[in-house]
Structures are given as structure tokens and as C-alpha cells.
Amino acid sequence: MNGGNMADTKKSSSLEQQMAEDEIFCMVEDWLGCKVSRNPKVKMSNNDSVHIEPDFYSEEYSIIGEIFAHIGGNKRGQNTKIANDILKMLLIEKDRCKSYRKIIVVCDEQEERTLSGKSALAESIRQFGIELKRVEISNELRETIISAQNRQVMING
Numbered sequence: 063m064n065g066g067n068m069a070d071t072k073k074s075s076s077l078e079q080q081m082a083e084d085e086i087f088c089m090v091e092d093w094l095g096c097k098v099s100r101n102p103k104v105k106m107s108n109n110d111s112v113h114i115e116p117d118f119y120s121e122e123y124s125i126i127g128e129i130f131a132h133i134g135g136n137k138r139g140q141n142t143k144i145a146n147d148i149l150k151m152l153l154i155e156k157d158r159c160k161s162y163r164k165i166i167v168v169c170d171e172q173e174e175r176t177l178s179g180k181s182a183l184a185e186s187i188r189q190f191g192i193e194l195k196r197v198e199i200s201n202e203l204r205e206t207i208i209s210a211q212n213r214q215v216m217i218n219g
Contacts, residue, residue, distance in 0.1 A: 078210035082131040082169070082203055087118060089197045090167055096123050106157050114150045117167075121158075126151050127165035133207050134172055141183055148186055164192040169199045169207075 087100055098120040103113040117129040128147035132140060144166065151164045166187065168174050174196040177184050187194060199207075 076210040076214060078206045079131045082199070082207050083117065083129045085203060086129050086131060086167060086169055086197055086199065089199075090118060090127065090129070090165075090195075093195070093197070094123075094125065096120065096125075098123070098125055098127075104154055106153075108157070114154055116147075116150060116154070119154075124160065124162045125165065126154055126162045127167060129167045130173065131169060131207055132173060133170045133204060133211065136173070136176055141181075144177070145183060145186070148183075148190065148192065151192065152190060164190065165195055166192055167195045167197060169197055169204075171196065 084100075091098060098118040100118055101115050102119050103115055104119060106112040106114070116126050118127045119125065128144075128151070130140075130144060130147075136144075147166065148164075151162070155162050155164070166177065168177065174194060177187055177194050186192075
């Protein structure tokens with residue numbers, strides 16, 4: 063966010079969704095059974111001025127992943143975000159010349175069905191060997207995310 067203030071936060075994200083991602087991140091670490099970095103700046107080996115910030119990453123354990131704190135069906139912008147997240151994971155893997163355990167974490171059953179369905183995006187997830195992991199979140203956290211999404215619809219209108 064170049065020079066903006068806190069009120070300028072990305073329309074596609076919200077404080078509630080970031081908090082949800084933090085909570086989900088803790089669940090992911092427990093599930094993985096190892097420590098991973100949260101939002102690290104991973105520099106490209108041949109270009110120090112380019113870096114990628116995956117939601118979680120471990121060079122030691124060769125893990126890279128993205129958390130998608132969204133409830134319900136996807137709009138085109140959300141599919142674009144997931145496609146970009148896939149591209150980031152593949153770019154890090156290519157840059158490092160090694161295989162990583164690539165993971166997309168979701169917190170909604172409908173999202174899981176969509177990303178394992180019959181779309182080109184779902185096929186990309188399968189073809190590139192990306193794990194799709196759904197974590198169970200509390201009803202309170204689910205309602206918080208839904209409320210944030212509804213507010214974003216009004217803002218992005």
C-alpha cells in the first residue's frame with residue numbers, strides 16, 4: 063500500500079479476514095507439525111528487487127502455501143487471486159529449482175468443492191500437485207468473515 067493510510071486497505075481484504083488468516087495460520091502450523099514463516103518476503107535468487115510474500119513458507123521443510131479466508135462462492139476476482147497465488151508458488155519453486163509441498167488452505171466446504179471441481183483453476187491445482195486443505199473454523203469466525211465479505215460487496219459495489 064504505497065503511501066496510503068490504514069483506511070486505504072485493499073478492498074479485496076479486510077482486517078477481519080486478516081485476523082481470520084492469522085487464526086487459520088495457527089491451525090495450519092498445528093496440522094503441519096512444524097514452524098513456518100508467516101508472510102515472509104522471499105527474494106528471487108537472480109533478482110533481489112523482486113520478492114514474493116506467500117501466506118506461509120518454510121525453506122527448511124520445503125513448504126509454501128496460501129490461505130484463502132473466504133466463505134461461499136467465488137467471484138471472478140477471487141478466482142484471479144487464487145490463480146495468482148498458484149503462480150507465486152510455482153515461481154518460487156522454479157526459482158529455487160526444487161520441489162515444494164504446495165498448499166492452498168480454505169475454510170469453507172463450498173470453496174473446497176469449487177477448487178476441486180471441473181474448472182481450469184481446479185485442474186491447475188491438480189496438475190501442479192497443489193494440496194487443497196480445508197480447516198474447520200468456529201461459527202464465530204465464519205460469521206466474522208461473512209460480515210466482512212458483505213461489507214466489501216457494499217464498498218466495491
